[in-house]
Amino acid sequence: MKEEQLLDKTLEILNENGANEAYSYLISNKGLVGEHGSQLYNFLYCLSAVIGAKGESLAWVREAIIDKGYWYRPEVFEDDDLNSIRDESDFLECKKISDERYCEALKTAKTLCTWEEVKSTKLALVLHGNQQNMHSNNDYWKFIEKYGYQVEYVQSQTIDSYMLYRWEDDGKIQLDSIIKKLPWDNYDSHVLCGFSAGCNEILKTLLTSDIKCEKIILQSPWIPMIDDDLEDLLTILAKVSIEISCGSNDDDCLPYAKKLADEAIKQGLNCELRIIDGLGHGYCSEPQFMLSEIDL
Numbered sequence: 584m585k586e587e588q589l590l591d592k593t594l595e596i597l598n599e600n601g602a603n604e605a606y607s608y609l610i611s612n613k614g615l616v617g618e619h620g621s622q623l624y625n626f627l628y629c630l631s632a633v634i635g636a637k638g639e640s641l642a643w644v645r646e647a648i649i650d651k652g653y654w655y656r657p658e659v660f661e662d663d664d665l666n667s668i669r670d671e672s673d674f675l676e677c678k679k680i681s682d683e684r685y686c687e688a689l690k691t692a693k694t695l696c697t698w699e700e701v702k703s704t705k706l707a708l709v710l711h712g713n714q715q716n717m718h719s720n721n722d723y724w725k726f727i728e729k730y731g732y733q734v735e736y737v738q739s740q741t742i743d744s745y746m747l748y749r750w751e752d753d754g755k756i757q758l759d760s761i762i763k764k765l766p767w768d769n770y771d772s773h774v775l776c777g778f779s780a781g782c783n784e785i786l787k788t789l790l791t792s793d794i795k796c797e798k799i800i801l802q803s804p805w806i807p808m809i810d811d812d813l814e815d816l817l818t819i820l821a822k823v824s825i826e827i828s829c830g831s832n833d834d835d836c837l838p839y840a841k842k843l844a845d846e847a848i849k850q851g852l853n854c855e856l857r858i859i860d861g862l863g864h865g866y867c868s869e870p871q872f873m874l875s876e877i878d879l
Contacts, residue, residue, distance in 0.1 A: 584615040586623055587719070591865055593626055606630035621653040621745040622714055629664040640665075641673045648677040653745040654684035688742055694757040695738040698765055703733035705772040706765075710737050710758065710781030712805070713749040724776060726870045732774065737761055739784075750780040752807050758788040767794065776800040779836065779864065783808050789823070790816050798824040803864050806839045813843070817850055825854040830862025 589612055597605035609626055613619060624647035632640035647653045660678045668674045696708070697717060709724045711717055717738035727734050739748040739757060750757075758775075767773065773796045775785045782804035789796060790812055799820075804827060809816060825847055829840040837858070844856035859867045 586616045586620055589616055602630050602633040632667050633664050637668050640668050644677050648681050654681040655744040657682055692740045692742050694740040696761045698735040705732045706770040707732040707734045707774040708737055710777040710784055712779030712781050714743050714747045716748055723866050750784045756787050758784050759792040762794055772797055774798045778802045779805045782806050789819050801827045803829050803833055803836050804840050805836050809843055828857045830859050832863040
């Protein structure tokens with residue numbers, strides 16, 4: 584089991600049965616994943632604090648910060664879930680250390696891309712979601728290689744926590760700067776792929792930048808930018824093939840996926856929406872996309 588799957592299931596239990604059962608499930612199953620990342624510890628100390636297990640919560644915070652060397656953006660420790668331990672000396676000590684590490688990390692943060700050289704005539708760029716990094720879901724996107732694409736991964740400069748990053752819907756665009764550094768026009772075919780908030784970054788880039796792109800693949804798209812810019816975006820997407828996949832249980836993203844697909848199809852754009860039955864906010868077990876040869 585991957586850590587992300589464990590946390591998704593924990594969140595599902597939390598929403599359906601409450602914090603006690605969610606914490607019990609996480610404690611019982613955390614041994615099924617390998618190295619425990621910063622997000623897993625965040626679940627541990629938040630859930631234990633919520634159910635009143637202050638000693639356990641403080642121990643998890645200390646293990647994350649002192650033993651593991653993790654850190655978090657300051658907003659994480661402002662979570663109301665931590666109210667029961669907020670004034671404890673151990674918590675305040677760990678928060679101070681975490682904030683200092685975060686400030687140091689900000690000094691060197693920058694947008695990254697795995698691209699090093701031209702390896703094919705076709706290029707696919709993949710963007711992670713929030714609280715992920717450019718290596719989080721590489722195994723999923725490898726299927727694109729069988730269509731002859733060179734697959735490379737982009738990582739946001741916006742820090743979430745230790746080794747985790749996020750895309751903000753604040754008007755700032757990072758993908759454009761990466762594309763401008765690549766020999767973009769040396770490739771005959773271009774595909775932009777994203778998960779969750781990475782999809783929002785892709786659409787913002789297409790709306791504001793004059794780049795050549797034949798296809799976009801949006802998985803579980805968190806795309807609030809379409810609330811204000813859908814009409815202009817659809818004009819830009821008129822010559823782009825659009826594939827969208829979203830889980831039937833993804834309450835936050837499915838409405839966005841349907842809204843974009845419905846309007847695109849209504850205007851005659853080349854768009855396909857696949858709704859994966861029983862899937863929440865995540866990846867399906869098998870890729871649902873078909874990357875046939877694109878008409879340039």
